[in-house]
Amino acid sequence: MRVKAEGNKEAVKFLGTRNVYGEVLAALGDTYPQIVVLNADLSGSTQTELFHKKFPHRFFNMGIAEQDMIGTAAGFATVGKIPFVSTFAIFAAGKPWEQIRQSITNPGLNVKIVSTHGGITVGEDGASHQCLEDIGLMRILPHMVVIVPADGIETRKVMSAIVKYQGPVYVRLSRVKFPVIFDEGYEFKISKGTVVRAGTDVTIVATGLMVSHSLMAAELLEEEGIAAQVINISTIKPIDQELIINASRTTGAVVTAEEHSIIGGLGSAVAEVLSEHSPTPMRRIGIKDQSGTSGSTAELLERYQLNPQHIITAVREVLQQK
Amino acid sequence: MFSKTPLEELPAIARQIRIDILTMLTHAGSGHTGGSLSAVEILTVLYFVKMRHDPSNPQWPERDRFVLSKGHAAPALYTVLARCGYFNHEALMTLRKMGSILQGHPDMNATPGVEISTGSLGQGLSIANGMALGLKLDKSSSRVYVLLGDGEVQEGQVWEAAMSAAHYKIDNLCALLDFNGLQIDGPVRKIMNIEPLPDKWSAFGWDVCQVNGHDPGAILDALHRAEKVKGKPSLIICETLKGKGISFFENKVEYHGVSPTDKELEEALKELCG
Numbered sequence: 148m149r150v151k152a153e154g155n156k157e158a159v160k161f162l163g164t165r166n167v168y169g170e171v172l173a174a175l176g177d178t179y180p181q182i183v184v185l186n187a188d189l190s191g192s193t194q195t196e197l198f199h200k201k202f203p204h205r206f207f208n209m210g211i212a213e214q215d216m217i218g219t220a221a222g223f224a225t226v227g228k229i230p231f232v233s234t235f236a237i238f239a240a241g242k243p244w245e246q247i248r249q250s251i252t253n254p255g256l257n258v259k260i261v262s263t264h265g266g267i268t269v270g271e272d273g274a275s276h277q278c279l280e281d282i283g284l285m286r287i288l289p290h291m292v293v294i295v296p297a298d299g300i301e302t303r304k305v306m307s308a309i310v311k312y313q314g315p316v317y318v319r320l321s322r323v324k325f326p327v328i329f330d331e332g333y334e335f336k337i338s339k340g341t342v343v344r345a346g347t348d349v350t351i352v353a354t355g356l357m358v359s360h361s362l363m364a365a366e367l368l369e370e371e372g373i374a375a376q377v378i379n380i381s382t383i384k385p386i387d388q389e390l391i392i393n394a395s396r397t398t399g400a401v402v403t404a405e406e407h408s409i410i411g412g413l414g415s416a417v418a419e420v421l422s423e424h425s426p427t428p429m430r431r432i433g434i435k436d437q438s439g440t441s442g443s444t445a446e447l448l449e450r451y452q453l454n455p456q457h458i459i460t461a462v463r464e465v466l467q468q469k
Numbered sequence: 470m471f472s473k474t475p476l477e478e479l480p481a482i483a484r485q486i487r488i489d490i491l492t493m494l495t496h497a498g499s500g501h502t503g504g505s506l507s508a509v510e511i512l513t514v515l516y517f518v519k520m521r522h523d524p525s526n527p528q529w530p531e532r533d534r535f536v537l538s539k540g541h542a543a544p545a546l547y548t549v550l551a552r553c554g555y556f557n558h559e560a561l562m563t564l565r566k567m568g569s570i571l572q573g574h575p576d577m578n579a580t581p582g583v584e585i586s587t588g589s590l591g592q593g594l595s596i597a598n599g600m601a602l603g604l605k606l607d608k609s610s611s612r613v614y615v616l617l618g619d620g621e622v623q624e625g626q627v628w629e630a631a632m633s634a635a636h637y638k639i640d641n642l643c644a645l646l647d648f649n650g651l652q653i654d655g656p657v658r659k660i661m662n663i664e665p666l667p668d669k670w671s672a673f674g675w676d677v678c679q680v681n682g683h684d685p686g687a688i689l690d691a692l693h694r695a696e697k698v699k700g701k702p703s704l705i706i707c708e709t710l711k712g713k714g715i716s717f718f719e720n721k722v723e724y725h726g727v728s729p730t731d732k733e734l735e736e737a738l739k740e741l742c743g
Contacts, residue, residue, distance in 0.1 A: 183606070205606065207637070215595045215629035222599020225534075225577075225585055226607070230599075246626070249589040250596060254577050 161324035162299025165263040168320055169194025171306040172231060172261075173201045179310055185220050185232045187213050192322075193233040193263045217243040220258045221250035229257060229310060235269075236262035236278035236319055240285050251315050252288040258315050260285075265295070265319035266406035267434060267451055268356065268444045277439030283411020285317040286384045292316040292337060293384040295405075295413075297358035298325045301381060304335035312337060319355065321406075323444050326359040328379075340387035342394075346376035349462050350394040350401045354380050354413045357404035357432070357453065364458035375462060383413055388420050395427040400465045402430045404458055409433035428468035430461035471524060471553060474517040479685040482552065483513050484741055487714045489548040489561055491737050494728035497565040500573070501541040503711035503724040507649040507682070508542045508616060511707055512549045514688045515614055524554035527581045533611050534584050534600050538593020539618030539647060540574040541726075547571050547580065555582035591624025593617065594644060598634050601642040612696065613642045620652030623661045628673070634702040635674025643695040643703045644675075647682065649711035651722045666706055675704045682707025715740055 176182050176198055183205045190196040190208060199206040209216040213234060220230035232239065239262035240247070251258045262281065269277045285293045294309070294316065296302040302320065309316045328343065343358065344365050353361040358379045365375040376398055380386060395401050401421065403414035414431030421427045434451050448454050474482065486509050494500045516522070520533040537546050544564060551558045556570060563569035570579050574588025585596050597615035604611050621627065634642060646666070654660050663669075670677045676698040680687040688707065695703035711725070712718030715737045718729075729737060 183603070207602065209633060210629075210636075212626075212629035212633070214591075214626040215598075215633055218592045218595025218626065218630065219599035219602070219633065221585070221592075222596040222601070223603045224599075225596070226600050226603035228603045228606070245589060246592055246595075249586070250592050254586040 160327040162327050163324040164296055164299055164302040164320040165194050165322070167299040167302040168261060168263070168306065169197040171303050173197040175306065175310055176202050176205065179229060181227060181229045182310070183207065183223050183228045183230050185209055185216050185230055187211055187216050187234040187238060189234050192235070195233050213238045214243040214246045217246040218250050221256050224256040224258050229259065231259045231261055233261050233263065235276060236265035236281045237276060240281035240317065241278060244284055248288055252290045255290045255314055257313050259309055259318070260316070261318040261320065263320045264322045266321060266355065267439055267447045267453070268321055268323045268406060270322065270444050270447060271441050273441035274439040279408045279434045279439060280411065281319055282383055282405070282407045282413065283415070286411065286416065290315055291384065292382065294337070294382050295319045295355040296381050297355060297379045298327045298329055300327060300329040300331065300333055301335055304333060305381065308335055308337055321356060323356070325356050328359055328362060335381070338382045338385045338387060340378050340380045340382070340390040342376060343379050344375070344377040346374040346398065348374045348398060348400070349466060350376045350378060350398045351404060351458060351462070352378045352380055352391060352401060352413065352417050353404040354383060356406055360453065360455050361404050361458055364455040364462070367455060368459060368462060373462065373466070380413060383416055386416050386420060388424065391417055391420050392425045395421055395425045400428050400469050402432060402458060402461045402465055404432040406453060407433055409435055428465050430465045432458055432461055471522050476518065476685055476689065479510070479513055479517060482517060483509050484714070486513060486545070486548045486552060488738060488741055489551070490544045491715070491729055491734055493548070493561040493564045494544055495731060495734040496562050498728055500544055500565060500728045501726050502718060502728055503651065503721070504539060504618060504647065504649065505542045505545040506713045506715065506718065507709040507711050508539070508545045508647050509713065510683045510685055511616060511645055511647060511688060512545050514685050514692065516549045516553055518689055519692045520614065521611070524582065527555060531609065531611055534597070534613045536585055536593040536597045536600070536613070536615040537575055537587055538615050539590065539621055540587030542616070543571070543573070543575050546575060546583070550580070550582040553582070556580070590618065590621040591626040594627055594630035594634070597642055597644070598630055598637070598639055601639045602637060605641060611641070615642070615644045617644055617646045619646060619648045619650065619657050619663060620660070622646070622663050631670065631673040631675065638700050639702045640699050643692065643705065645705045645707055647709050648706050649709045651711045651720070651725060653722070653725045655722055670704045675702050677704045677706065679706040679708065682709035683713055
């Protein structure tokens with residue numbers, strides 16, 4: 148099984164995507180001597196400190212200067228290094244956006260930007276630190292691959308895949324630990340989505356933490372007699388068009404779910420595919436054109452309507468349109 | 470490897486490069502005249518004398534690297550690259566045209582010999598730092614040169630990069646600053662004063678010297694000197710004239726971002742060839 152058995156009564160395990168990132172990066176450092184790691188004064192939070200301890204001469208703390216960090220990474224790439232750049236999502240994708248465009252994506256340089264602290268689940272730090280726009284900001288850039296892993300296992304697989312891929316990649320990780328939904332046999336391929344639960348009435352297309360919320364929603368919907376298919380789209384760009392089109396033709400109704408603005412992110416990407424190839428009734432779960440605010444993760448998920456019951460409401464609505 | 474040109478031949482090469490720049494800009498119908506002309510001697514000394522590079526093998530791993538951070542001076546760089554033999558001289562007349570290998574601003578994927586795409590100001594020094602640090606990791610003896618504009622150092626990223634270069638003791642890096650004193654909207658001093666430049670860069674931990682940016686011998690001496698500086702990055706402030714070489718372009722802010730008319734070209738060529 149690629150996905151843990153549905154209805155599995157084992158206690159749900161949690162893994163931090165950023166913790167996995169730090170461990171895997173330090174391990175990949177052995178296999179890939181060309182990896183260098185750049186950080187902007189957040190090596191503890193981004194877990195790149197593990198790489199620093201193991202390979203001190205290949206780790207560069209650039210201070211609180213993200214634009215310079217991006218440019219330096221581009222320079223490293225031109226001399227054959229594989230730079231991994233990490234900081235919080237808003238400082239990775241937001242603050243140096245134009246530097247990424249000019250110095251990395253326009254020339255197509257082999258730089259991996261792995262952000263942590265994406266989304267509303269950043270929590271108490273509030274609006275300044277909750278990045279709700281990074282998927283859109285990165286997706287719009289030519290040549291950029293955009294990936295949001297759904298759990299720690301997928302994060303590990305993503306890391307192995309992107310280090311082999313030649314070109315710019317943005318990966319969004321989170322502060323909070325995610326429930327583990329994949330087992331070790333799961334295979335990740337860039338640009339391939341995964342059906343994580345079969346269903347024929349409606350398709351829920353989700354990314355990141357929202358994949359596990361969608362699985363919970365699907366279980367509850369089953370009690371109502373609604374068979375929801377759940378698809379994990381971890382590669383938001385280039386998106387798995389075929390899987391999304393086929394799913395929409397099978398179920399005839401689509402709900403997207405992401406911990407990101409409904410403008411520019413997964414919901415927009417899916418709407419772009421379906422409106423051109425297979426117009427389908429849709430609802431988008433995500434941040435509805437709002438700024439963030441301080442609060443606990445649980446409070447924020449409720450306030451911004453990102454919990455399983457909100458997905459269920461969206462499913463009921465979209466089914467009315469079928 | 471490109472064989473070094475005797476210093477006494479550089480003035481004639483520089484004059485030829487000015488003719489090329491003006492002709493290609495007039496043909497293109499747009500582009501940055503003033504800041505291309507001010508950088509001619511700097512680029513000529515780097516490419517014809519100082520840098521180790523091989524036009525027949527642009528990706529030669531042991532080459533020195535050059536970053537044109539003030540990417541709008543692309544016509545000067547293209548002309549020098551063509552004269553070195555990176556591509557056919559005729560290509561210069563395709564500047565800024567659809568499908569050309571010579572884009573409006575440098576594109577590393579379009580032009581042989583261009584190390585990195587630039588054009589959006591403020592980013593080249595960070596890139597040069599990354600190149601230099603990467604080369605150091607590989608224990609390479611290659612050096613990295615970067616040309617900054619004076620208006621460009623108003624960008625905050627330049628100072629982030631200035632800090633990084635000193636912090637990481639990047640002594641295989643030499644920055645040159647084309648200090649022509651003018652930016653699009655007027656004199657740099659009036660738009661947003663950047664001086665005192667030597668004090669600022671010294672305070673940031675750099676070795677700084679100032680030379681006449683149109684004197685090939687002085688530029689070369691400064692480059693040799695910079696190579697001997699260990700444990701810190703070097704900056705050569707090159708005092709230049711915007712529009713250098715053509716009397717009616719010199720020190721004229723109006724010629725920052727426009728190309729010569731046919732009549733102006735004719736007059737300019739008379740001056741250069743006369």
